[in-house]
Amino acid sequence: MRVVISIGGSVLAPELDARRVEAHAAAIESLAREGCELGTVVGGGGVAREYIDAARGLGANEVQLDQIGIDVTRINARLLIAALGAGVNPAPAHSYEDAGEAIRRGDISVMGGVVPGQTTDAVAAALAEYVDADLLVYATSVDGVYSADPRSDDSAEKFEELTPEELVKVIAPMSTDAGSSAPVDLLAAKLIERAGMRTIVLDGTEPQRLERAVLRGDHEGTDIVPAAAGTEPTYWSQR
Numbered sequence: 137m138r139v140v141i142s143i144g145g146s147v148l149a150p151e152l153d154a155r156r157v158e159a160h161a162a163a164i165e166s167l168a169r170e171g172c173e174l175g176t177v178v179g180g181g182g183v184a185r186e187y188i189d190a191a192r193g194l195g196a197n198e199v200q201l202d203q204i205g206i207d208v209t210r211i212n213a214r215l216l217i218a219a220l221g222a223g224v225n226p227a228p229a230h231s232y233e234d235a236g237e238a239i240r241r242g243d244i245s246v247m248g249g250v251v252p253g254q255t256t257d258a259v260a261a262a263l264a265e266y267v268d269a270d271l272l273v274y275a276t277s278v279d280g281v282y283s284a285d286p287r288s289d290d291s292a293e294k295f296e297e298l299t300p301e302e303l304v305k306v307i308a309p310m311s312t313d314a315g316s317s318a319p320v321d322l323l324a325a326k327l328i329e330r331a332g333m334r335t336i337v338l339d340g341t342e343p344q345r346l347e348r349a350v351l352r353g354d355h356e357g358t359d360i361v362p363a364a365a366g367t368e369p370t371y372w373s374q375r
């Protein structure tokens with residue numbers, strides 16, 4: 137099974153802790169040992185947001201802020217590469233071709249951001265489409281997609297399952313400014329819709345959750361499942 141995993145910077149490195157990065161790397165290696173072909177995409181997390189906020193205060197424009205964010209995602213990608221050791225591309229891939237090539241030769245590919253105007257969520261979705269992945273997983277800092285931001289709205293309800301079209305509707309109103317927070321960004325949602333990609337959004341803070349979800353389909357997050365041909369989704373199931 138070919139799997140693309142997006143690991144939020146706030147999941148991999150909420151603060152710099154080598155043991156935490158090692159634990160995430162161990163989960164990824166264990167998936168590889170189970171026969172998964174793996175592409176990973178690492179986010180920038182709080183550190184990217186701090187740099188972006190500081191540079192915004194200095195008058196940088198959104199593209200410049202995105203470029204700063206991309207640099208931080210690549211530094212986080214280097215942390216994961218350091219923890220994975222052999223069998224991984226030695227530097228973050230800067231293109232989908234390079235990431236795909238690493239996967240083709242049997243390595244785990246690791247990359248961060250690519251171009252301004254998006255987040256690593258979109259990078260993961262594009263890589264998944266490019267390598268024709270069977271599954272795309274967002275290991276993020278929230279335990280699924282909600283009807284509103286659960287950190288600021290107590291009435292927010294978690295979706296157990298959404299179609300890609302429904303995901304786009306939930307994500308569309310969210311900010312696209314550099315450094316903004318969303319379970320996946322809008323471009324990612326559109327790419328998931330276009331590709332009809334099976335996707336899971338889950339709480340990735342415990343690396344074992346990722347293993348369980350990929351190997352056994354066992355998770356508490358949100359499943360993004362394309363509607364079967366000829367059927368119209370009639371409701372959004374909620375937890």
Ligand SMILES: Nc1ncnc2c1ncn2[C@@H]1O[C@H](COP(=O)(O)OP(=O)(O)OP(=O)(O)O)[C@@H](O)[C@H]1O
Pocket residue numbers: 143144145146147178179180181182275276277278280281282283284285286287316317318319
């Ligand atoms: N409708 C929503 N459903 C779920 N989470 C939401 C929603 N709206 C906003 N969020 C926020 O999205 C955040 C998750 O994305 P966030 O970008 O912070 O982390 P990440 O995916 O780990 O990536 P990184 O930290 O690298 O940016 C959560 O903190 C949550 O508060």
Ligand SMILES: O=c1ccn([C@@H]2O[C@H](COP(=O)(O)O)[C@@H](O)[C@H]2O)c(=O)[nH]1
Pocket residue numbers: 144145178179180181184201202203204205206209248249250251252253254255256257259313314315316
């Ligand atoms: O392809 C990309 C990836 C990222 N950015 C910018 O970096 C930050 C941090 O990335 P996260 O995935 O949110 O952790 C993001 O907000 C963008 O500003 C980018 O421009 N292009």
